[in-house]
Amino acid sequence: MTKLEIIRPETSLSPKAGDGLTVALGQIAPVWLDRKATTAKVAATVEHAADNGTEMVCFGEGLLPGYPFWVERTDGAVFESDDQKAWYAHYLDQGVVIERGDLAEIQKLARDRRIAVYLGMMERAPDRGGHTLYATLAYIDQTGEIRSAHRKLQPTYEERLVWGQGDGNGLRVHRLGPFTAGGLNCWENWLPLARAALYGQGEDLHVAVWPGGPQNTESLTPVIAREGRSFALSVSGFMDPKTIALDLPGADEMKQSDLLFARGGSCIAGPDGKWLIPPINDREALLIATLDHGAVRRERHNFDSVGHYSRPDVLQLHVNRERQSTVRLKD
Structure with missing residues (x-):
């Protein structure tokens, strides 16, 4: 893999001792719908980020093994279509099964290089029968442990044809240096209550993952940063259809497109809502x-949505973090 172009803020922050955290956003393309090859590319990017002194690296929604771009381009809503069944069967086959160790290579890297990872993936979940995919955002800590796997609460539009609905189990935050990090998938970042569930647990570093496109990140990222008085990281994927290498119905036609399927749009906003990296x-x-x-603490002076500016006697949010299952076995 060719070393990625590195982009840094034009004006860097200078935190005092104990207040700094160096983060990376890996705006990369998958080896589309190839789990093993995409895992290798993610691992190379983790190494690259670690070589540049970062303590956390993040990747876009569903990156491993890729976003289902075929659905809106090959009549994905046709019922009982042999073509669509072929696509889905391949997608399912390339899904990530955490329990069989599909993330082991990345976990080892996280442990060996002492770097945390937020990774968007398509999870094939055995606890839901093993034949449905969930857009899952996994957090791997600096010891290589998977501390949360957040399944997207509500797939968006055509995603509902190939993804299942998640649950609240992964609505969790994680201590990382001086920060408390949390994350959401794509359009669920628009859900005020999902954001509030993380704010209420002390989040001051928000990770929003997207399939790719500035139309998603440019308007919302500063809003989340300003609302939460937190750093907001939006990390997106990239996808050039000319790289498609699949023998599936309509794949050759998709490859002829002159338009990028995912344009990136990764960015970072500070707790004052201003761009650190547009x-x-x-x-x-x-x-x-x-x-x-320190920038977070300064901005919390006049507004803290779950602290001194909240009224829990009037407004409260109740969150169900139980992992949902169709079957409850009792032996």
Whole structure:
């Protein structure tokens, strides 16, 4: 893999001792719908990020093994279509099964290089029968342990043809240096209550993962940062259809498109809502920035949505974090 272009803020922050955290956003393309090859590419990017002194690296929604771009381009809503069944069967076959160790290579890297990873993937979940995929955002800590696997609460539009609905089990935050990090998938970042579930657990570093496109990240990222008085990281994928190498119905026609399927749009906004790195479009890149927790504390002075500016006696959010299952076995 060719080393990624590195993009850093024009004006870097200078945190005092104990207040800094260096993060990376891996805006990369998958080896589309090839789990093993995409895992290798993710691993190479983790290594590249670690070589540049980062303590956390994040990747876009469903990156492993890729977003289902075929659905809207091959009549994905046709009922009982042999073509669509062929696509789905391949997608399912390439899904990530955490329990069989599909993330082991990345976990080992996280442990060996002491780097945390937020990774968007298509999870093939044995606890839901093993034949449905979920858009899952996994958090792997600096010891290589998977600390949460958040299944997207509500697939968006055509995604509902190939993804299942998730649950609240992964609505969790994680301590990382001076920060408390949490993350959401794509359009669920628009859900005020999902964001509030993370704010209420102390989140001050928000990771939003997207399939790719500045139309998603440019408007919302500063809003999340300003609302949460937190750093907001939006990380997207990239996809050039000319790289498609699949023998599936309509794949050759998709490859002829002159339009990128995913344009990137990764960016970082500070807790004042201002850009640290504005959206980076139309190419693969590694965005690297050092964040200053002192900036969070300064912005919480006049607004803290779950602290001094909240009224829990009037407004409260109740969150069900139980992992949902169709069958409850009792032996």
